[in-house]
Amino acid sequence: MTNTPTSRVDKLLSSMGYGSRNEVARIAKRGGITLDAGKLLDVTKRISVTPDLPARMEIDGEALDAVPGVVIVLNKPLGMTCSHKENGALVYDVLPERWKRRDPAISTIGRLDKQTSGLLLLTDDGGLLHRVISPRRRVKKTYRVKLARPLDGTVGDLFASARLMLEGEDKPLAPAELEVVSETEALLTVTEGRYHQVRRMFAATGNHVEKLHRERVGGLSLPHGMAPGQWNLLSEEEIALIFQ
Template sequence: MGYGSRTEMARLGKLGGITLDGSEIRDVSVRIPITPDLPSRMQVDGQPLDPVPGLVILLNKPLGMTCSHKEDGELVYDVLPERWRRRDPAISTIGRLDKATTGLLLLTDDGDLLHRVISPKRHVAKVYVATLARPLVGTEGDLFAAGGLVLEGEAKPLAPATLEVLSPAPDGRHRARLTVTEGRYHMVRRMFAAVGNHVEALHRERLGGLTLPDDLATGEWRLMTPEEIEQIFL
């Protein structure tokens, strides 16, 4: 879970820094079952134990953050506790948002869940609000909905997608909501480029049946409940 090496944790235990149900665990050979309620029962160095494996994090991704473990610059993992980078299994993003895209992003150490969400067989919808450089001409919705659009450099046509024209942004710029069920590289930006437009800003507001909460500020994150996780597949 990233707290330290075996030797470091043994030393902390012998000093009384690990408690379970209010009692110190000084015998470091004790084996403790990992159960969902363990963080409410165990403390490490005076603080509740971190979430056990199987955690899912909902992040309101800010502009400029990269969904990577290794790239230079600000990473989405930087907002999490530093030791969480040492957890095993590792925490990874469920799909990616590019550096210039904001909004709903999930992270997890649950590999099965990750693959359930991104699997093409699941057809989990992803909903984006795009701010465009130019007004729509009116034919884009039918083109996207029909399926068959082939992006530059690809041979496989896109699955049908739903386009909704929105009222202009407060600054007067043109906006549209696009719902897709695939996760190709820079897909939304390339779709609008294919119809002669340019995405100036992009925000993901929904994944499946899960909507980005209004009370989750940009750059903030929280752990998801099992009920919220199931909303993805509704």
Template sequence: MTKVKSVRVDKLLGSMGYGSRTEIARLGKVGGIVLDGVDLTDVSKRIAVTADLTERMLIDGRPLDPPAGLVLILNKPLGMTCSHKEDGALVYDVLPERWRRRDPAISTIGRLDKETSGLLLLTDDGDLLHRVISPKRHVAKVYRATLARPLVGTEGPLFEAGGLVLEGEDKPLAPASLEVISPTEARLTVTEGRYHMVRRMFAAVGNHVEALHRERVGGLALPDDLAPGEWRLATQGEIDSLFV
């Protein structure tokens, strides 16, 4: 049987970005923390962090945020950077502001560059993050690329054979599969996560990627109901599908 973790209310809420211990104590005193319909004024009280806590606890009248272990699915729009510190629009800007103060911190699982859209996962679960990006796991990533010039027909066999060496590197790429959608569109499945990998692969065969969209990671496809810039929590089934 899994042991249920218990923690002080002020420590729990502080780790979730709701404020300092002093701020949380003040919130409790004015009735801003409610557990099971009762005001929780003593924030030094220890409570069990159970799966249903988000349904049982209200903070300022709103359901408690998910505790540590969350996984988010984001439809990343163009123009956003997968960074905590760079200038301009960041993927973290679409999340609640207090989530930037969570500990453990929320990070992207891998990155999509500023000009790439599509499926992006974020989590505060370091073990899961490393499982997904580990080269040993061979988790597939599927991209749809729009190209500047028509495919010539030799790209698929070259990518699938493995052994292609990108400019500036000496380690050959692992095999990747190419599905032709139209003369200037292709779906590429890779199992590595090198810097600007898909763009550089097409550059190596004399083409240029004009638009790039990630459709899938492992067995998880970008949900149809997520518009660009929208996100939601992943279900356990969706998390499990990453490794299918």
């Protein structure tokens, strides 16, 4: 049975980006923190950090942000970079400003390049992050690919063969599944996460990827109607779908 984690209030709120411990203490002193509808003045108090805490605690009249252990699904738009430091639009820009100050930081689970859109996962749970990207887990990722030229009828067999070697590498790719949608469109499911893997796979067959959109990770798909740039917190049941 897993023990419920506990934390001092000032340490918890500081780690969630609400300010330094002294700043959190000042919020409490002026009556800005409530727990179970009562004023919480002593920020040295230890409390249980449970998923229902945002429903029980308010900061300046607003519900507490999601507690550590968040998993986010984002419909990544084109043009955004999966980085904390690069110039230009970053995927973290769509999150609330305060969430950028969380410790541990929220990071992407794997990456989608700037010109790839679709399902992107983010989390502050390092253990979960490594389970999803671990080669031993063989988590499936499915991409919708728009190609410059018609598909060669032999491409599906080549991708499934475990013999395809990418340029500059000395280890063949694991088998991948190709589902042809039209002459120039396909769904490709891979279990690895090599650098620009999907683009390089089609380049190895003499074709060029014009559009690339990730539709699924494991058994998890983008929520219906989620527009580019929108995001949701995942439930435990939805997180479990990743490993199906």
